[in-house]
Amino acid sequence: MNYIHSVILDKDKCRGCTNCIAHCPTEAIRVRHGKAYIIEDRCIDCGECIRVCPHHAKRAQSDGLEMLDKFDFTVAVPAPTLYGQFKDRYSIDMILTALKHLGFDDIFEAAEAADIVTAELKKALNNKPENIPWISSSCPAVVRLIQIRFPGLIEQIVRIESPMEIAARIIKKDIYPDKKNIGVFFISPCPAKITAARAPIGSKQSAVDGVISINRIFLDLQNAAAELKNIEPLGKASSWGISWARSEGESHSTGWPETVAVDGIDNVINFLEELENGKIKHVDFIEAMACPGGCVGGALTIENPYISKARIIRKAGKVDDRKRGGKLIRKSKAVLTMDTDIVQKHILSLDKDFKKALEKMAMMEEIIETLPGLDCGSCGAPTCRALAEDIVRGTAKKNDCIFILRNEIKVLTENLAELGSWMPPLLADEEKE
Amino acid sequence: MILLKKEYIIDPDNPLAFGEASSNFKKTLKQLGIPSDVIKRTAIAMYEAEINTIIHGKGGRAEAQIDDEQIRIVFKDEGPGIPDIEMAMQEGFSTASSEIREMGFGAGLGLPNIKKNSSNLSIESEPGKGTKVTIIINL
Numbered sequence: 001m002n003y004i005h006s007v008i009l010d011k012d013k014c015r016g017c018t019n020c021i022a023h024c025p026t027e028a029i030r031v032r033h034g035k036a037y038i039i040e041d042r043c044i045d046c047g048e049c050i051r052v053c054p055h056h057a058k059r060a061q062s063d064g065l066e067m068l069d070k071f072d073f074t075v076a077v078p079a080p081t082l083y084g085q086f087k088d089r090y091s092i093d094m095i096l097t098a099l100k101h102l103g104f105d106d107i108f109e110a111a112e113a114a115d116i117v118t119a120e121l122k123k124a125l126n127n128k129p130e131n132i133p134w135i136s137s138s139c140p141a142v143v144r145l146i147q148i149r150f151p152g153l154i155e156q157i158v159r160i161e162s163p164m165e166i167a168a169r170i171i172k173k174d175i176y177p178d179k180k181n182i183g184v185f186f187i188s189p190c191p192a193k194i195t196a197a198r199a200p201i202g203s204k205q206s207a208v209d210g211v212i213s214i215n216r217i218f219l220d221l222q223n224a225a226a227e228l229k230n231i232e233p234l235g236k237a238s239s240w241g242i243s244w245a246r247s248e249g250e251s252h253s254t255g256w257p258e259t260v261a262v263d264g265i266d267n268v269i270n271f272l273e274e275l276e277n278g279k280i281k282h283v284d285f286i287e288a289m290a291c292p293g294g295c296v297g298g299a300l301t302i303e304n305p306y307i308s309k310a311r312i313i314r315k316a317g318k319v320d321d322r323k324r325g326g327k328l329i330r331k332s333k334a335v336l337t338m339d340t341d342i343v344q345k346h347i348l349s350l351d352k353d354f355k356k357a358l359e360k361m362a363m364m365e366e367i368i369e370t371l372p373g374l375d376c377g378s379c380g381a382p383t384c385r386a387l388a389e390d391i392v393r394g395t396a397k398k399n400d401c402i403f404i405l406r407n408e409i410k411v412l413t414e415n416l417a418e419l420g421s422w423m424p425p426l427l428a429d430e431e432k433e
Numbered sequence: 434m435i436l437l438k439k440e441y442i443i444d445p446d447n448p449l450a451f452g453e454a455s456s457n458f459k460k461t462l463k464q465l466g467i468p469s470d471v472i473k474r475t476a477i478a479m480y481e482a483e484i485n486t487i488i489h490g491k492g493g494r495a496e497a498q499i500d501d502e503q504i505r506i507v508f509k510d511e512g513p514g515i516p517d518i519e520m521a522m523q524e525g526f527s528t529a530s531s532e533i534r535e536m537g538f539g540a541g542l543g544l545p546n547i548k549k550n551s552s553n554l555s556i557e558s559e560p561g562k563g564t565k566v567t568i569i570i571n572l
Binding site: 149151152153154273274276277278279344346348349350351352354355357358361362389 | 436437452455456459460461463464465466467469470472473476477480481499546550
């Protein structure tokens with residue numbers, strides 16, 4: 001299966017600076033021929049590069065509203081993060097009605113599916129083996145991060161599908177089982193969800209037909225919201241489900257005492273590092289979100305993550321939970337769990353053959369000793385160590401380091417000067433000798 | 434035949450570097466393509482031993498090596514030593530100070546945890562002179 005990425009490079013805008021390579025959590029970008037190329041195997045679609053690129057040369061390939069025409073019947077599944085993009089005077093029902101007006105036949109909130117996932121999580125936590133914390137599967141960038149950097153933790157990922165996927169399955173299996181040519185569109189805060197719908201992990205095929213990024217439709221949506229005449233009561237999710245948009249929302253919704261919420265990709269990496277070392281104890285459930293503040297910090301949102309988070313808290317607070325929350329759970333015909341294995345990706349290993357990997361490791365250590373250790377990025381790799389790795393993998397040369405190159409030139413020039421002043425004995429000036 | 438050898442200095446005065454030897458060696462193992470379950474057990478055992486070397490041994494050295502059959506990690510310190518190794522091996526037994534416990538260490542699970550994750554664990558200790566902990570994990 002081809003691994004499809006949603007994060008792509010706009011070559012015309014890329015100036016070959018090193019901002020993105022320095023921030024990529026999986027060292028997946030290299031500057032070559034003046035452009036920042038993504039190493040596909042390593043990319044987890046977290047969107048950090050989109051966030052940091054000063055020239056907006058990194059972007060996500062999301063679908064547009066024109067794709068709705070391909071289907072006879074369409075349902076939008078908005079991430080609850082969408083609610084935080086709008087000021088407090090826009091109620092959830094207003095936002096959902098406006099979204100429907102953009103051309104959808106119906107709306108099903110991802111937050112309502114989150115209520116269903118919460119119920120499943122509670123069941124799963126009750127049957128959890130002791131001393132092994134479970135890791136949430138809801139952030140696809142974190143799942144991919146674990147595949148690449150922490151394969152030993154794969155077995156700890158909860159095998160429940162994400163709210164996006166469950167929403168799509170429920171729409172097709174339970175709500176509109178008889179509709180033909182039905183299209184389900186997720187309204188996404190991040191590129192990782194786009195990838196999750198196109199190349200899912202944990203299932204062979206996603207029930208999601210298209211993913212539209214929040215920033216792509218925001219202006220249309222705001223205009224539609226401003227012109228609303230009637231507001232439909234479309235919001236059905238509980239305050240808990242809505243809170244999944246921000247960090248701690250998911251972990252608190254489980255009601256489980258020993259949970260922890262980690263947000264921001266670097267924090268997640270440090271945490272998983274400690275978890276792998278066995279340092280993290282007395283935790284049963286780990287909510288790990290790649291973006292700062294949780295999904296509200298997604299790279300394809302409009303609003304400041306912290307403003308958005310505050311709005312989510314206020315809007316969730318206005319919901320009357322007694323009337324809401326995951327009512328479909330008892331009668332759903334949809335499969336809520338993952339049905340295929342999450343495979344390990346040995347991207348870090350230097351060679352498939354152990355002996356060769358050892359040789360390359362020794363070579364790499366030797367090369368590192370000769371590099372300046374400044375991690376300047378001028379060679380196109382994020383760190384001196386990464387350059388050494390690229391050299392032993394055969395994708396870079398030692399002279400790619402400008403300091404090594406400069407030194408080589410110096411030695412060469414000195415040698416040239418010495419040779420230049422050397423006269424054969426036949427021509428040598430007697431006095432000078 | 435020793436295929437790879439790494440040495441680490443365990444500095445007790447730099448809290449920012451606690452666990453660094455284990456993390457670095459773990460990264461090496463990942464780059465060598467060692468199976469992830471072996472890496473996980475090595476990381477846990479090594480991390481516990483590293484923390485022991487810091488809090489009880491007042492720092493020391495770690496030597497990690499790989500041969501055809503096993504990973505072997507030796508921690509050496511010149512700390513106070515362990516008076517009763519059998520007692521120290523019991524779960525929950527701890528001589529760590531309250532400050533150490535407040536930092537989240539010293540719950541008395543260190544050595545039992547190392548034993549659980551390693552193929553073989555041997556401890557040589559002489560009170561007043563120091564401790565040598567040898568962890569072996571079969572490949």
